[in-house]
Amino acid sequence: MIASILRRSTQRYISRVPSRPLATVASPTLEAVKQFFPDEPSHPSVTTAIPGPASQKIMSRLNQYQDTRSVFFVADFAKSKGNYIVDADGNILLDVFAQIASIPVGYNNPAFLALGQQPAFQTALANRAALGVNPNVDWVDSVEQAFMAVAPQGMDNVFTVMCGSCANENAFKTAFMYKAAKRRGDRDFNLQEINSCMKNKAPGSPDDMTILSFNQGFHGRLFGSLTATASKAIHKLDIPAFDWPKATFPQLKYPLGEHVEHNKQVEAAALKEVEELITKAKKPVAAVVIEPIQSEGGDNHASPDFFRKLQSICQSNDVLFIVDEVQTGVGATGTFWAHEAWNLPSPPDMVTFSKKFQAAGFYLSPRLRPAQAYRLYNTWMGDPVRAMQAAAIVQEIKDKDLLTNVQEVGKYLQENLTEMTKYTPISNIRGQGAFIAFDLPDGQKRDTFLSDMRQRGVNIGGCGDRTVRLRPMLTFQRPHADILLDTMKDSFA
Amino acid sequence: MIASILRRSTQRYISRVPSRPLATVASPTLEAVKQFFPDEPSHPSVTTAIPGPASQKIMSRLNQYQDTRSVFFVADFAKSKGNYIVDADGNILLDVFAQIASIPVGYNNPAFLALGQQPAFQTALANRAALGVNPNVDWVDSVEQAFMAVAPQGMDNVFTVMCGSCANENAFKTAFMYKAAKRRGDRDFNLQEINSCMKNKAPGSPDDMTILSFNQGFHGRLFGSLTATASKAIHKLDIPAFDWPKATFPQLKYPLGEHVEHNKQVEAAALKEVEELITKAKKPVAAVVIEPIQSEGGDNHASPDFFRKLQSICQSNDVLFIVDEVQTGVGATGTFWAHEAWNLPSPPDMVTFSKKFQAAGFYLSPRLRPAQAYRLYNTWMGDPVRAMQAAAIVQEIKDKDLLTNVQEVGKYLQENLTEMTKYTPISNIRGQGAFIAFDLPDGQKRDTFLSDMRQRGVNIGGCGDRTVRLRPMLTFQRPHADILLDTMKDSFA
Numbered sequence: 001m002i003a004s005i006l007r008r009s010t011q012r013y014i015s016r017v018p019s020r021p022l023a024t025v026a027s028p029t030l031e032a033v034k035q036f037f038p039d040e041p042s043h044p045s046v047t048t049a050i051p052g053p054a055s056q057k058i059m060s061r062l063n064q065y066q067d068t069r070s071v072f073f074v075a076d077f078a079k080s081k082g083n084y085i086v087d088a089d090g091n092i093l094l095d096v097f098a099q100i101a102s103i104p105v106g107y108n109n110p111a112f113l114a115l116g117q118q119p120a121f122q123t124a125l126a127n128r129a130a131l132g133v134n135p136n137v138d139w140v141d142s143v144e145q146a147f148m149a150v151a152p153q154g155m156d157n158v159f160t161v162m163c164g165s166c167a168n169e170n171a172f173k174t175a176f177m178y179k180a181a182k183r184r185g186d187r188d189f190n191l192q193e194i195n196s197c198m199k200n201k202a203p204g205s206p207d208d209m210t211i212l213s214f215n216q217g218f219h220g221r222l223f224g225s226l227t228a229t230a231s232k233a234i235h236k237l238d239i240p241a242f243d244w245p246k247a248t249f250p251q252l253k254y255p256l257g258e259h260v261e262h263n264k265q266v267e268a269a270a271l272k273e274v275e276e277l278i279t280k281a282k283k284p285v286a287a288v289v290i291e292p293i294q295s296e297g298g299d300n301h302a303s304p305d306f307f308r309k310l311q312s313i314c315q316s317n318d319v320l321f322i323v324d325e326v327q328t329g330v331g332a333t334g335t336f337w338a339h340e341a342w343n344l345p346s347p348p349d350m351v352t353f354s355k356k357f358q359a360a361g362f363y364l365s366p367r368l369r370p371a372q373a374y375r376l377y378n379t380w381m382g383d384p385v386r387a388m389q390a391a392a393i394v395q396e397i398k399d400k401d402l403l404t405n406v407q408e409v410g411k412y413l414q415e416n417l418t419e420m421t422k423y424t425p426i427s428n429i430r431g432q433g434a435f436i437a438f439d440l441p442d443g444q445k446r447d448t449f450l451s452d453m454r455q456r457g458v459n460i461g462g463c464g465d466r467t468v469r470l471r472p473m474l475t476f477q478r479p480h481a482d483i484l485l486d487t488m489k490d491s492f493a
Numbered sequence: 494m495i496a497s498i499l500r501r502s503t504q505r506y507i508s509r510v511p512s513r514p515l516a517t518v519a520s521p522t523l524e525a526v527k528q529f530f531p532d533e534p535s536h537p538s539v540t541t542a543i544p545g546p547a548s549q550k551i552m553s554r555l556n557q558y559q560d561t562r563s564v565f566f567v568a569d570f571a572k573s574k575g576n577y578i579v580d581a582d583g584n585i586l587l588d589v590f591a592q593i594a595s596i597p598v599g600y601n602n603p604a605f606l607a608l609g610q611q612p613a614f615q616t617a618l619a620n621r622a623a624l625g626v627n628p629n630v631d632w633v634d635s636v637e638q639a640f641m642a643v644a645p646q647g648m649d650n651v652f653t654v655m656c657g658s659c660a661n662e663n664a665f666k667t668a669f670m671y672k673a674a675k676r677r678g679d680r681d682f683n684l685q686e687i688n689s690c691m692k693n694k695a696p697g698s699p700d701d702m703t704i705l706s707f708n709q710g711f712h713g714r715l716f717g718s719l720t721a722t723a724s725k726a727i728h729k730l731d732i733p734a735f736d737w738p739k740a741t742f743p744q745l746k747y748p749l750g751e752h753v754e755h756n757k758q759v760e761a762a763a764l765k766e767v768e769e770l771i772t773k774a775k776k777p778v779a780a781v782v783i784e785p786i787q788s789e790g791g792d793n794h795a796s797p798d799f800f801r802k803l804q805s806i807c808q809s810n811d812v813l814f815i816v817d818e819v820q821t822g823v824g825a826t827g828t829f830w831a832h833e834a835w836n837l838p839s840p841p842d843m844v845t846f847s848k849k850f851q852a853a854g855f856y857l858s859p860r861l862r863p864a865q866a867y868r869l870y871n872t873w874m875g876d877p878v879r880a881m882q883a884a885a886i887v888q889e890i891k892d893k894d895l896l897t898n899v900q901e902v903g904k905y906l907q908e909n910l911t912e913m914t915k916y917t918p919i920s921n922i923r924g925q926g927a928f929i930a931f932d933l934p935d936g937q938k939r940d941t942f943l944s945d946m947r948q949r950g951v952n953i954g955g956c957g958d959r960t961v962r963l964r965p966m967l968t969f970q971r972p973h974a975d976i977l978l979d980t981m982k983d984s985f986a
Contacts, residue, residue, distance in 0.1 A: 062633040065641060065651055069866035075627040077620035078612065088630050099623035100872045112619040116609075119571070125618075125878075126605040127570035128851060130592035134568040137581050140555040148558060158558055162655035163873060169715045173732055180731035189730055197729040198708070198739075200720055205734035215691070221871055222662045223735070224716030227693055234867055236690040237682055238673035239666055240735055241698035242716070246691075355872060358621060373562035374727055378714055379593045379848060380656060385618075385878075 036400060036475040037082030037106055043483060044084070044457020045092040052089030072454065080107035083473055083480050085459060093454065094483055097461040101295070101327050101471035104356040105396045109475075115392050124384040131160070131381035139384055146390035150336045151363055154347040160361035160382025164326035164354030165220030168289065170376060171350045171362045172211050172224050175287035175320045177370050179209055182318070208283045210242070212274070212319070214249040214290055216297030216464070219324055228289055231297040231464075245281070247274045249294060250302050254428035255418065267306040274310060278317045287320035287349070292338035292432075295327040298464020299437030301430050304342040311344055320349040320368075330356035331397055331474045334407040334433025341432060356474075357393065359386040402474040410434035413470065413481050420485070424492040426468075436470040437463070449491060458487045529893060529968040530575030530599055536976060537577070537950025538585040545582030565947065573600035576966055576973050578952060586947065587976055590954040594788070594820050594964035597849040598889045602968075608885050617877040624653070624874040632877055639883035643829045644856055647840040653854035653875025657819035657847030658713030661782065663869060664843045664855045665704050665717050668780035668813045670863050672702055675811070701776045703735070705767070705812075707742040707783055709790030709957070712817055721782055724790040724957075738774070740767045742787060743795050747921035748911065760799040767803060771810045780813035780842070785831035785925075788820040791957020792930030794923050797835040804837055813842040813861075823849035824890055824967045827900040827926025834925060849967075850886065852879040895967040903927035906963070906974050913978070917985040919961075929963040930956070942984060951980045 197204025253259035328338035354360035690697025821831035847853035
């Protein structure tokens with residue numbers, strides 16, 4: 001059932017790619033070995049500590065200028081290939097973290113390398129457009145081939161920016177402008193609004209509108225997006241924030257199939273709370289922002305039914321519904337956008353993206369375009385080079401049928417991890433496609449596990465308090481999954 | 494005197510480029526014609542209305558997806574060269590706006606095109622690093638060759654991001670963290686702080702610290718940077734803002750040389766106001782942010798003495814001093830950083846950059862590095878590709894002695910524009926290097942002038958209410974200046 005929905009939605013979005021004819025490639029089978037990268041390594045190989053001496057030498061030099069405490073190891077991308085990252089010491093690791101979930105189609109993907117040689121790409125690189133003033137002649141092609149080719153249905157407008165935080169902040173701005181315009185009705189800005197905003201005072205700078213987000217949510221690290229973020233205190237401490245509310249994200253029990261009744265009740269309670277926060281708010285809520293899977297906050301899931309009802313509550317109360325797909329978007333969950341799995345009766349009002357798409361921005365319903373020019377605006381308004389890459393990613397996903405691959409390898413991984421809960425300390429397997437997580441008993445054991453796995457040649461990241469998040473590229477296949485699973489078994493043995 | 498300071502500071506910064514040996518090129522003279530781009534057009538050529546039918550056709554197609562009301566015309570960058578931009582209709586314009594002051598060394602600069610072919614550049618393009626996790630092996634080279642080679646003295650740390658707004662917001666965050674850490678003293682975060690920040694409440698999310706900025710200032714369009722911005726109401730209306738104060742930017746009379754006493758008094762009054770805003774503030778000021786020349790707000794200048802005293806006030810009151818060089822930086826004023834002309838006794842605390850540098854970020858004093866990891870952090874933390882371009886820009890500025898060129902052509906332009914005030918409606922000539930502006934009697938006349946100049950083949954932008962801002966590339970030479978000046982004469986005739 002879910003699989004057929006996934007396949008349908010995949011076709012719906014990918015079939016809209018307007019540029020090149022559909023290639024008739026066979027679906028990859030789980031038995032396919034090295035199909036996507038014939039020349040990638042066949043297994044990890046680690047010969048030093050990680051980080052090794054060469055990494056450490058570079059880190060120490062870099063640390064003069066930049067804080068390197070967060071660095072796992074230094075990457076030698078020229079030698080990396082497909083799903084394998086090579087470090088400065090020549091260690092070869094299977095990469096299931098992929099630059100914080102940001103590599104879509106493998107290291108040194110031939111399509112990407114070929115794109116780098118195209119004259120139009122070189123021109124865009126050497127001449128960076130201010131897209132709001134002088135878009136390049138082929139910008140509109142990129143918009144169609146990258147963003148419009150996979151636009152959520154009914155969302156035919158896109159505003160492009162430089163990063164995920166900027167995407168969310170501009171979506172929030174759009175929500176505030178829309179809400180204020182509705183309040184104002186047909187009249188133009190008045191002098192009081194114009195003068196007060198220049199002093200950061202109401203009514204021009206309204207202090208009575210908010211964005212409602214969820215506990216454990218992550219939406220970025222700038223002042224507006226950080227206000228909406230609530231994943232970890234260390235991100236937020238000491239930074240002034242707006243007085244915007246937080247709702248409880250349903251704390252489901254995993255595996256979902258074993259806790260259906262409990263989870264239904266938890267979701268119903270969460271929805272009730274959201275509805276009360278909206279209807280009883282002293283400061284009207286302009287928009288609700290939510291991730292399809294709370295990623296940084298611990299890979300917390302909710303059901304399609306929850307999201308449909310959340311949208312319905314928003315619509316009943318004239319609150320915009322923003323879906324933050326910065327981490328979940330671009331195929332990782334088995335559909336191009338994770339929210340496709342919800343089967344919403346009507347599209348979200350805005351969908352934000354970045355990371356795997358290389359280009360950042362947000363889709364919006366055309367009715368949200370501000371009435372005046374220069375209100376959503378900045379110098380670059382995105383990057384033509386990254387948009388061309390996004391178009392290549394869309395094409396590669398289509399050519400290689402990567403969404404089917406993600407669905408199949410995701411199912412395989414989820415089944416095998418579930419089996420592994422019987423004889424290892426991992427628990428709470430949850431996932432959508434290959435966007436999968438599990439827990440260890442505590443944060444210390446989780447960190448030890450991640451470090452041991454890296455030493456064994458598998459690079460993975462954590463999230464939340466004690467969660468391991470798998471963020472393979474879309475080219476991750478069954479042989480890679482087997483290496484991951486076998487290495488986990490060795491680590492726990 | 495100023496020239497010798499400029500030359501000295503130029504040498505100081507550029508001589509620190511560590512990578513390649515200094516080329517012994519002769520300084521360009523004003524007589525040099527087409528020195529930098531032997532194959533660029535010799536004059537503008539306009540054969541259609543601007544935007545012409547080809548531009549309009551693309552704009553109409555693009556307008557389905559994106560707001561095109563701000564677009565001047567569509568650019569054909571493949572055909573553009575040096576200081577000339579070619580549009581979709583084949584019109585050739587001398588470009589004195591340069592993608593909102595963001596093209597440093599000319600369209601299709603050979604050094605840029607050559608960089609695009611380098612294997613390391615291609616690798617960085619096809620494999621986008623999460624620099625906080627897996628910096629590439631050559632990232633540290635880029636940091637040294639781009640950012641450190643021109644670091645303001647004493648500012649040996651740099652944090653890289655994706656755009657100018659992000660640069661300012663992260664600088665503000667750094668200021669708040671620093672101020673809060675000083676308040677807190679040696680103790681760690683307490684539970685009350687940790688818990689309250691997750692609800693966007695004090696004391697964890699402090700509501701009693703501010704960033705002080707100036708009227709007419711522009712620092713970006715995200716929630717924190719927009720709060721500090723006060724250039725135009727249309728940027729700020731309907732967007733919630735923090736309750737941060739604004740000080741009066743001295744409203745000098747131009748030309749500066751004719752209003753010395755008046756301007757001294759105006760600056761003294763502005764400094765007194767700043768001091769009072771800081772010392773009598775109910776909410777302590779964490780940092781002051783200021784542009785060396787208020788650009789978007791109308792090209793407003795202040796004297797080196799003003800900035801030195803402003804820094805002194807900040808230092809006396811333990812307030813950080815942030816210089817926003819997003820538009821003024823990277824050579825446009827005749828020194829690499831505009832603030833070099835101030836001869837500060839000690840460096841600023843932070844200097845933000847973007848635009849012409851292609852890479853964005855901010856310099857900071859090492860003492861401002863947060864005590865804990867992951868507090869200044871995001872997925873990409875900048876872009877290795879743009880940093881490599883920044884290194885190439887530094888090298889090109891050195892190789893071609895472009896700062897001397899800017900000083901010379903800037904002087905030539907300022908003198909000739911001053912002469913032109915005698916017989917045209919332009920007034921209030923002011924500039925630093927080739928970063929020059931003048932006024933027209935009102936906004937309507939200014940807009941008509943800009944549109945007429947574009948139709949005559951010279952692309953210029955406006956700022957403030959009635960100001961024309963010249964933002965030539967660093968490769969703009971005397972023959973280009975003559976075309977600009979002659980076209981202005983024709984326009985006014």
